[in-house]
Amino acid sequence: MQIGKVIGTLVATQKSRKFDGAKLLLVQPLNADETPRGTALLAVDSVGAGVHDRVLVVLEGRSAGEALGKKWAPVDAAIVGIIDRIDFE
Amino acid sequence: MQIGKVIGTLVATQKSRKFDGAKLLLVQPLNADETPRGTALLAVDSVGAGVHDRVLVVLEGRSAGEALGKKWAPVDAAIVGIIDRIDFE
Amino acid sequence: MQIGKVIGTLVATQKSRKFDGAKLLLVQPLNADETPRGTALLAVDSVGAGVHDRVLVVLEGRSAGEALGKKWAPVDAAIVGIIDRIDFE
Amino acid sequence: MQIGKVIGTLVATQKSRKFDGAKLLLVQPLNADETPRGTALLAVDSVGAGVHDRVLVVLEGRSAGEALGKKWAPVDAAIVGIIDRIDFE
Amino acid sequence: MQIGKVIGTLVATQKSRKFDGAKLLLVQPLNADETPRGTALLAVDSVGAGVHDRVLVVLEGRSAGEALGKKWAPVDAAIVGIIDRIDFE
Numbered sequence: 001m002q003i004g005k006v007i008g009t010l011v012a013t014q015k016s017r018k019f020d021g022a023k024l025l026l027v028q029p030l031n032a033d034e035t036p037r038g039t040a041l042l043a044v045d046s047v048g049a050g051v052h053d054r055v056l057v058v059l060e061g062r063s064a065g066e067a068l069g070k071k072w073a074p075v076d077a078a079i080v081g082i083i084d085r086i087d088f089e
Numbered sequence: 090m091q092i093g094k095v096i097g098t099l100v101a102t103q104k105s106r107k108f109d110g111a112k113l114l115l116v117q118p119l120n121a122d123e124t125p126r127g128t129a130l131l132a133v134d135s136v137g138a139g140v141h142d143r144v145l146v147v148l149e150g151r152s153a154g155e156a157l158g159k160k161w162a163p164v165d166a167a168i169v170g171i172i173d174r175i176d177f178e
Numbered sequence: 179m180q181i182g183k184v185i186g187t188l189v190a191t192q193k194s195r196k197f198d199g200a201k202l203l204l205v206q207p208l209n210a211d212e213t214p215r216g217t218a219l220l221a222v223d224s225v226g227a228g229v230h231d232r233v234l235v236v237l238e239g240r241s242a243g244e245a246l247g248k249k250w251a252p253v254d255a256a257i258v259g260i261i262d263r264i265d266f267e
Numbered sequence: 268m269q270i271g272k273v274i275g276t277l278v279a280t281q282k283s284r285k286f287d288g289a290k291l292l293l294v295q296p297l298n299a300d301e302t303p304r305g306t307a308l309l310a311v312d313s314v315g316a317g318v319h320d321r322v323l324v325v326l327e328g329r330s331a332g333e334a335l336g337k338k339w340a341p342v343d344a345a346i347v348g349i350i351d352r353i354d355f356e
Numbered sequence: 357m358q359i360g361k362v363i364g365t366l367v368a369t370q371k372s373r374k375f376d377g378a379k380l381l382l383v384q385p386l387n388a389d390e391t392p393r394g395t396a397l398l399a400v401d402s403v404g405a406g407v408h409d410r411v412l413v414v415l416e417g418r419s420a421g422e423a424l425g426k427k428w429a430p431v432d433a434a435i436v437g438i439i440d441r442i443d444f445e
Contacts, residue, residue: 001291001311002309007178008177011172012172015136015169015170016135026175039120060149067283098264105258185388186442222357299363323398329417348368
């Protein structure tokens with residue numbers, strides 16, 4: 001899983017029906033010290049995250065679909081937690 | 090999921106039968122600010138996208154196959170939405 | 179999916195039984211303008227491709243196995259089409 | 268699989284229910300000679316690993332879920348072993 | 357699939373039970389001309405490979421698990437062949 005920060009939202013009217021009702025968030029991956037890392041990606045939210053939240057992201061289809069239930073299957077990234085604290089050396 | 094722009098098409102007469110009828114589009118991945126990022130990839134269309142559209146792409150086999158129904162299984166990338174608007178900080 | 183060019187073959191006498199009869203080809207990934215990109219990879223052929231062909235490659239286990247039928251399962255890349263033409267801007 | 272070193276922990280109160288009871292560890296990937304490589308990632312522990320342990324990490328959803336049992340499905344990385352010794356040339 | 361060379365072994369006493377009896381090998385990925393490429397990875401052996409062998413490696417969970425039988429599921433890389441010869445241009 002990766003650490004990220006929600007930085008935006010995306011609107012797509014014409015989309016796979018399986019996305020109806022799903023919230024698509026733009027997430028900036030972060031390093032452990034919370035500096036940005038690489039390019040932003042899109043993830044489906046499963047925990048009620050919003051812009052500015054630091055989140056836990058799974059980056060793989062099976063696990064992302066699992067996070068959302070079978071009906072949201074055509075996804076490859078999902079937000080599965082809101083991070084309270086990271087402790088590291 | 091990734092943001093991309095459809096920039097072309099591909100013709101392959103001799104191909105896996107499971108692709109019959111599928112539309113293969115060349116997609117340039119984009120950053121959130123819509124500047125190009127990395128190399129173009131090929132994705133199967135599931136939403137009626139065309140050249141110049143900004144699209145939402147899933148990059149993984151299970152989710153790409155899911156977007157298209159089981160009969161299109163041997164794919165690892167699919168267009169699952171046409172993007173209207175991206176809002177980010 | 180990726181664009182590639184078949185550049186060689188590989189012989190492995192001692193291999194997983196599930197590969198018996200499969201043709202392993204060395205594929206050089208290409209950019210849309212057909213310049214080489216990154217390092218060559220090995221893919222199982224499912225469409226009768228040969229050296230010099232420009233091919234369509236899936237890079238993921240489920241989709242590669244799907245291209246070849248279940249009996250070829252331990253694969254992560256397969257050639258699923260021979261490219262006639264790429265049109266792009 | 269990858270070699271890594273556990274360097275921290277993560278607390279996420281609001282998370283997918285399927286993570287209840289799972290221990291999320293921050294892992295620094297290592298080269299074979301145990302120098303750091305790339306950015307830290309988050310993995311679910313399945314073997315009782317702790318900070319400072321050198322660990323064996325699987326980086327893929329199906330295998331990570333398998334390591335933890337089906338109920339921990341929405342994961343893409345898991346610690347599956349604690350490394351005693353690496354011998355290499 | 358990737359080309360690699362077995363360069364070492366790994367010992368992990370405390371590990372997922374599903375690894376009991378599995379041989380974990382350290383593999384250096386190679387380019388087609390057999391120069392080293394990137395960092396070494398760990399793969400489970402399914403063909404009796406040993407140090408110095410040039411091997412064919414699958415890098416993905418479903419295919420790696422398939423190479424080893426279901427009981428070895430929590431793996432993301434497996435050695436599926438020993439390479440005799442690579443012919444390329």
